[in-house]
Amino acid sequence: MVLSFRWVTISICVWSLAWVCPASVRAAAASAAQEAAAGSLVVEVSDALEGVLPGATVTLVGPLPGETRTFEITSGRGEVLFDDLVPGRYRLRVELASFELAEVDEVEIRAGRRTRHEVTLSLSGFTDEVVVGEEAAGRRLSDSFSDTMPEEEIEQLPDDPEEMATFLQELAGPDAELRVNGFEDGELPPKSQIQAIRIRSDPFSPDMHSAGRPRVDIITKPGSSTWENRVNIGFRDQSLDARNAFASERGAGQTRRLEWDLSGPLVKNKTSIALEVGGTSAFDAQTIVATRPEGPLSDVVNQEFQQMNVEVRLDHALTSTHTLHAEYQRRTGERGNLGVGQYDLAERAYANEDFRNILRISDMGTFGKKVFNEFRLEYSWEGEDVRSLSDAVTIDVQNAFTEGGAQRGGGSRERELEIENDLEFRLNDQHNMRMGFEAELGRSRTDEWENTSGTFTFASLADYEARRPLQYTQRVGSPLLDYSRYELGWYIYDEIRLQENLQLGLGLRHEFQSHLADWNNFAPRVSVGWTPGGDDGNTTLRGGFGISYDWYDTDVYEETLLVDGVQQRDLIIRNPGWPDPLAGSFETEGPPPSRVQAAEDLVMPTRRRISVGVEHELTDALELGFNVFDEVTSNQFRGLNINAPIDGERPYPEFGRITEVRSIGRETERGFDLRLRVRSEERRLFGFARYRYSREMNDGEGALSLPADSYDLAAEWSPAGGDIRHRIFGSVSLRLPYGLGVGLRGDLSSGAPYTIRTGFDDNGDTVTNDRPAGVGRNTERGSWQRDADLRLSWRSDDGPERRGRRDDRNQPRRGLELYIQVRNLFNTTNFTNYSGVVTSPYFGQPTAAGSGRRLELGTRLFF
Numbered sequence: 001m002v003l004s005f006r007w008v009t010i011s012i013c014v015w016s017l018a019w020v021c022p023a024s025v026r027a028a029a030a031s032a033a034q035e036a037a038a039g040s041l042v043v044e045v046s047d048a049l050e051g052v053l054p055g056a057t058v059t060l061v062g063p064l065p066g067e068t069r070t071f072e073i074t075s076g077r078g079e080v081l082f083d084d085l086v087p088g089r090y091r092l093r094v095e096l097a098s099f100e101l102a103e104v105d106e107v108e109i110r111a112g113r114r115t116r117h118e119v120t121l122s123l124s125g126f127t128d129e130v131v132v133g134e135e136a137a138g139r140r141l142s143d144s145f146s147d148t149m150p151e152e153e154i155e156q157l158p159d160d161p162e163e164m165a166t167f168l169q170e171l172a173g174p175d176a177e178l179r180v181n182g183f184e185d186g187e188l189p190p191k192s193q194i195q196a197i198r199i200r201s202d203p204f205s206p207d208m209h210s211a212g213r214p215r216v217d218i219i220t221k222p223g224s225s226t227w228e229n230r231v232n233i234g235f236r237d238q239s240l241d242a243r244n245a246f247a248s249e250r251g252a253g254q255t256r257r258l259e260w261d262l263s264g265p266l267v268k269n270k271t272s273i274a275l276e277v278g279g280t281s282a283f284d285a286q287t288i289v290a291t292r293p294e295g296p297l298s299d300v301v302n303q304e305f306q307q308m309n310v311e312v313r314l315d316h317a318l319t320s321t322h323t324l325h326a327e328y329q330r331r332t333g334e335r336g337n338l339g340v341g342q343y344d345l346a347e348r349a350y351a352n353e354d355f356r357n358i359l360r361i362s363d364m365g366t367f368g369k370k371v372f373n374e375f376r377l378e379y380s381w382e383g384e385d386v387r388s389l390s391d392a393v394t395i396d397v398q399n400a401f402t403e404g405g406a407q408r409g410g411g412s413r414e415r416e417l418e419i420e421n422d423l424e425f426r427l428n429d430q431h432n433m434r435m436g437f438e439a440e441l442g443r444s445r446t447d448e449w450e451n452t453s454g455t456f457t458f459a460s461l462a463d464y465e466a467r468r469p470l471q472y473t474q475r476v477g478s479p480l481l482d483y484s485r486y487e488l489g490w491y492i493y494d495e496i497r498l499q500e501n502l503q504l505g506l507g508l509r510h511e512f513q514s515h516l517a518d519w520n521n522f523a524p525r526v527s528v529g530w531t532p533g534g535d536d537g538n539t540t541l542r543g544g545f546g547i548s549y550d551w552y553d554t555d556v557y558e559e560t561l562l563v564d565g566v567q568q569r570d571l572i573i574r575n576p577g578w579p580d581p582l583a584g585s586f587e588t589e590g591p592p593p594s595r596v597q598a599a600e601d602l603v604m605p606t607r608r609r610i611s612v613g614v615e616h617e618l619t620d621a622l623e624l625g626f627n628v629f630d631e632v633t634s635n636q637f638r639g640l641n642i643n644a645p646i647d648g649e650r651p652y653p654e655f656g657r658i659t660e661v662r663s664i665g666r667e668t669e670r671g672f673d674l675r676l677r678v679r680s681e682e683r684r685l686f687g688f689a690r691y692r693y694s695r696e697m698n699d700g701e702g703a704l705s706l707p708a709d710s711y712d713l714a715a716e717w718s719p720a721g722g723d724i725r726h727r728i729f730g731s732v733s734l735r736l737p738y739g740l741g742v743g744l745r746g747d748l749s750s751g752a753p754y755t756i757r758t759g760f761d762d763n764g765d766t767v768t769n770d771r772p773a774g775v776g777r778n779t780e781r782g783s784w785q786r787d788a789d790l791r792l793s794w795r796s797d798d799g800p801e802r803r804g805r806r807d808d809r810n811q812p813r814r815g816l817e818l819y820i821q822v823r824n825l826f827n828t829t830n831f832t833n834y835s836g837v838v839t840s841p842y843f844g845q846p847t848a849a850g851s852g853r854r855l856e857l858g859t860r861l862f863f
Contacts, residue, residue, distance in 0.1 A: 039109035040083040042116045045094055056096040056121065060107075063088035081620070087111045094119045147677065149197040153686045156733040156743030156791050159234050159821065159858060160257065160280075161188040170729060170747065172199050172214035173673070173692070180218045182376050182420070183360055187309060187331055188218065190259050190276060192230045192860065195221040201613075201627065201673070204527040204544035206491035206507035207422060207436060211525055211546025212609035212629065220313065221274070227264030233257070234821075234858035236282075242852030244287050244300075245829040251285020251300040255856065274313040281306050286341040289847040290401035293465050297401065301346050304336040322365030329358040339406050342833055342847050343399060347390055350406040354384035371425040378418040385411035386448060393579075394455040397464045398759050398768070399840030399847075404455075410448035410479055417441045430497050437490040444554065449479040454571075454581065457768060459759045460839035470761060471768065472576035477568035481561055487513040487551060493525075501531040511549055511604070515557050518603040523547040538617040543610075550605040556637065556661060556703045560598045565655065569593030572656045572766045594656035594766070596704070603663045605635045613673075621685075625675040636665025637703035641710040644765035657766045659704060664713065667698035667720065678732070687732030694727070696720040706767045708777070718777040719753045726750040743791035751785070753778035759839035772838070782846065785830045793819040795860075817860040827853040 045056040058080050060069045069082060092104040102119050109115060158164045165188050169176045177184065198217040208215060234257035243250040259278035266273050288299040313327040337349045357380060364374040390405030422436040454474035458464040493507035505527040512519045527544035531537050562568045571591050577583030613627030643650050643658040652658060671694035678687040699716040700707060707716045728748040735741050755769075755777050762770040771777070795817035831846035 038083070039085045039087055039111055040081065040114045041085060041090070041107065041109060042079055042081050042114060043092065043094070043119060044079045044116070045096070045119050045121060056094055059093040059095075061091040061093070062086065063090065085109045092117060092119075094121065096121055146198060146200045147688075149199070149686075152684060152735055152741075153731075153733050154191055154194055154197060156731075156741065156793075157191050158789075158791075159191065159232060159819075159856075161190065164188055164191065167745070168197070168199075168216050168218075171688075171731070172216050173201065175210070176214040176216055177208075177210070178216045178218065181220055181325065181327075181360070182217075182362065182374065183378055183418075187311075187329060189220050189311065190230075190232060190261060190278065192232065192259075192261055193220050193263075193274065193276060195219045204507075204525045204546040205434070205505060206493050206509035206523065206525045206546075207434065209438075209489070209509075209511075209548065211523065211548040211607065212544065212611055212631065213548075221263070225265055225268070225272075228262070229861070229863050230259075230261040231861040232259040232261075232278075232858065233860075234856055236854060236856040238285070240855040240857075242824075242827045242854075244285065244852055245831070245849040246287040246289050246298070246847070247285065247300050248298055249300070251287070252302055253282075253284045253854075255280070255282040257281075257858075269317075271314070271316045273315075274311075276309070276311040278309045279307065284851075286337070287848065288341060288343075288345060289842075290343050290345060291461065291841045292401050293461055297345075299346065301337055301340045301349075303338065303340070305333070306335075307331065307333040318363070319365070321367070322363055325360075325362045325364070327358075327360045329356075329360075331356045339408075344402045347392075347403060348394075348406050349389040350386060350408050351389075352384060352386050354382070356380065356382035371423070373424070374422045376418075376420040379416070381413075381415045383411060383413040391453050393453050394451070395458070395464075396455055397458045397461055399835040399837040399842055400461050400464075405453065407453050407455075408448070408450045410446070412444065412446040412448055414442060414444045416443075432495040432497075434493040434495070435491065438488070440487040441484070442486070442554075443482075443484045444558070445482045446558070447480045449475070451475045456576070456578070456581070459768075461841065467578045469576050469578055469581075470574075471766065472571075472573040472581035474571045474581075475563075475568060476571060477566075479562065479568065481558065481567075483558070483561060485514045485554060485557070487511070501537070503529045505529075505544075509548070513551060513604075516552055516602055516604065521549045521604050523549060540615045541613070542615070543612040545608075545610045548607045548609070550607065550633075550636075552602070552604065552637070553703065557598070559596050559704060560661065563594075563596040565593045565595035569595060570657070574761065574764065574766060592654055592656045594658065596659045597661070599660055599662045601663070602637075602661065603635050605633055605637060605663065605665075607631060607633045621678060621680040623677040623679070625677070626672065627675075628672045629670070631669045633665075633667040633698075635663040636667055636698070636700070637661055637663060638665035638700045638713070639702075639704045639706050640664075640713070641706050641765050641767065644710045644763070646711075648764070659706065661703050665698065665700055667696070669694060669696045671695060684735035685732070686734075687730070689730035690728070692727040692729075693725060694723075695725060696723040706765075706769070708767075708769050708771055709763065710765065716777050718779070721753065721778065723753055723778070724749050724751075739795045741791075741793040741795070743793075745789045747785070747787045749785045751782035754780050754782060754834050754836045756780060756836045756838065759837045780834070780836060780844075782834045783831045785850070786826075786828045787830065787850070788825040788828075790822040790825045791819060793817055815862045817862075819858050819860070821856040821858070823854040823856075824850065824852060 041060065043058050045058070060082050063086070087109050090107040090109060092107050094102040102121055104117065107115070107117065158167055165178060168178060178188070180189065196219045200215045203215055204211050234255065236255035238250055238253040241250065241253055257278070257280045259276065261274070261276045263274035264272065283302045283304045285300045286303050288297065288301060290297045309329070309331050311327065311329045313325070316324045318324050332355045333353070335352045338352055339348045339350050340346055359379045360377070362374065362376045366372050386408045388406040388408045391407050392405040394402065394404035394407060396402045419439045420436065422434065424432070424434045426432050451473065452475060454472060456469045457471045459470045463470065489509060489511035491507060491509040493505065496504040496506065498504055505525070507525040509523040509525065511521045511523070523546065525544070525546040527542065529540060529542045531540045533539055563570060570593070572594050573581050573591050609629065609631040611627055611629040613625065615623065615625045617623050639659045639661055641657050642660045643652050643655055671692065674691045676689045678685060696719065697717065698720045699713055701721050707713055709715060726749065729746070731743070731745040733741070733743040756771060756775050756779060758770050758772055759768065760770060761768050796815040830850035832850065833848040834846050835842040835844065837843060
């Protein structure tokens with residue numbers, strides 16, 4: 001079976017290359033032969049925010065009777081090329097559903113010259129602007145490398161929104177920021193509701209919080225001009241799945257997903273609505289790999305998941321130049337048997353129930369012909385409740401087994417208001433200005449508690465059998481907490497066109513927040529884009545430098561408020577009694593309290609990033625990109641135990657462990673990206689491949705994690721926990737005759753690092769993360785990870801291509817799509833969770849693995 005799958009995959013790839021390459025070579029040769037005698041025209045279509053718009057229909061009417069050409073833009077660059085044009089005057093027409101029609105009466109084509117038209121479409125009711133000129137730059141310059149997925153690629157994305165989000169983050173790169181209609185939080189919409197997906201790599205414009213971090217913008221479709229229904233049904237059953245590598249038998253697992261979308265006009269050409277209702281019911285097998293004194297234990301436990309989603313979107317033309325967008329989302333979810341798996345036995349289970357409501361309002365429009373403004377407001381209220389199967393005392397034998405209760409309960413509630421505004425205006429032909437602000441205000445209330453019954457930690461199975469615990473910890477006190485916060489930022493940006501093929505970007509961003517007396521967070525940004533080569537314009541070089549700041553995370557701040565030694569405190573006893581931890585240790589009073597606190601001089605971490613890249617069109621269908629980056633972070637939040645013993649004595653004997661968060665950490669990341677993009681609109685083939693090398697180093701994994709020696713932070717400098725050196729990621733989607741479609745994705749990455757630990761508290765600082773002498777942090781590596789996913793589909797209509805035809809553009813789509821989605825196509829075993837504890841029976845071995853092959857069957861109905 002595996003061999004046949006491999007042959008299918010190889011055949012698809014060979015066929016794809018054989019199909020696209022000859023066509024690309026022929027097109028390039030024909031273009032070179034005809035350019036001297038005829039002219040050509042490049043039309044680029046974008047929206048008011050300069051995001052390209054695939055799907056637009058471009059019609060060119062020639063000077064000779066009957067000479068008319070019509071193309072639909074499927075290119076991710078939002079461009080279409082008309083070549084071999086007879087010199088003369090043409091008429092241009094650009095159309096896209098829910099956008100204003102754009103027309104240009106006189107377009108002059110000159111012999112041997114390439115003319116470029118940049119057409120900006122506005123939502124219905126907006127004015128439009130058309131920029132015309134002979135092409136010298138080849139394509140619009142910007143501060144970053146950007147890519148827009150055509151509809152064919154969107155159709156091949158995973159149907160599950162969570163899987164789609166994971167895929168897009170993997171595609172864009174580490175720490176990618178996902179935004180839907182300009183908003184950062186919230187569920188991803190069903191792919192049937194997505195109009196465009198734009199990926200920006202290494203953006204340095206100051207409207208971004210993080211300089212150089214990738215961003216994925218997802219734009220949803222406005223309500224259609226006719227009433228349309230879409231139903232998506234997905235089903236997965238364990239009978240079609242492969243067995244997990246650590247399970248003795250195939251575990252139970254099932255997924256049922258149902259989504260219904262409805263969209264249409266409430267008031268024609270003025271108000272439209274889109275409604276989406278969906279639900280998912282699933283349970284998956286979680287493997288337990290543990291060893292008790294009586295021997296190894298292997299088991300499979302089902303983890304349940306239920307989720308419901310409702311979303312309503314309304315688009316309304318307020319005036320001839322402004323459109324109001326309003327939406328409401330509600331999501332509820334339930335999860336069971338969490339906290340179980342690997343070393344944690346079934347009795348450790350707990351359940352979680354959560355809800356989230358989001359209300360969003362935005363207004364976008366023009367003032368005159370040179371000013372564009374977008375205002376966004378979001379109000380959300382959410383909460384979760386947790387309950388344990390058991391609150392019994394926990395027994396943790398390090399990397400052998402953990403039994404007892406999860407000891408979790410209570411819940412949290414949070415309300416948040418976000419206000420954002422972006423204003424763009426053109427001063428003159430050289431300067432295009434943008435400025436804006438962001439404000440986030442929140443209030444949180446929590447009474448969630450954990451470890452109230454206490455936890456015994458044993459260094460090894462031998463110590464457990466001897467009833468010799470290493471440490472006992474217990475959290476006591478009230479968990480009730482109520483606090484507010486805010487985060488504010490503003491920016492200004494000037495795009496300076498020095499020449500037609502040379503652009504400079506200068507910007508400044510300023511951020512500050514509550515709970516820190518640090519307001520001096522000014523972040524300059526600079527970027528440059530240059531397209532040499534004159535009329536050819538096949539190569540673009542970009543570079544940028546920027547400073548950005550990281551927020552003081554609310555989870556860390558909340559911990560400093562709760563565990564202050566008074567409201568809540570941790571009781572930590574070394575070498576406790578058994579089963580009574582206080583037996584023989586304290587005659588008159590309990591152990592001194594431990595606490596968490598923030599340093600008085602805490603400041604926001606500072607990131608400095610620089611990158612240089614090049615992008616080159618090899619042919620009309622092939623594009624190559626290369627980017628080098630270097631990032632240095634200072635003032636990272638790091639936790640230190642400032643009460644660790646010195647010569648056996650604690651500096652503050654009235655306390656136990658004192659975790660103090662300081663701005664002393666550092667981090668570096670250096671590497672490069674190599675990208676290859678394939679687009680053949682003629683053959684309906686789209687794909688990409690990316691190789692990324694990255695070396696990430698730091699001196700800690702988080703603000704509350706403690707070093708092995710709090711008096712020697714330099715010894716912690718090592719590869720970061722997420723230091724994946726090599727990563728190869730690729731995807732290809734192909735639309736075949738007879739309504740067939742193929743989507744194939746592959747991922748290959750080197751192993752993640754892990755640390756060797758003794759399993760004991762050798763230095764007496766109450767932290768069991770000590771390492772053998774001479775051994776650094778994260779010195780070992782897990783195994784490489786390999787994965788491939790396949791999606792096969794058939795549809796009764798011709799989808800995006802049909803909607804591009806003039807007669808059918810305003811007709812609702814009707815048809816049926818059937819699909820098979822295969823995760824882990826070759827059933828590869830990807831081992832994870834390697835044990836680094838020397839005293840563990842699994843030392844140096846993996847205790848978990850990724851899921852085996854999974855098949856999902858589904859259908860989508862359009863009517």
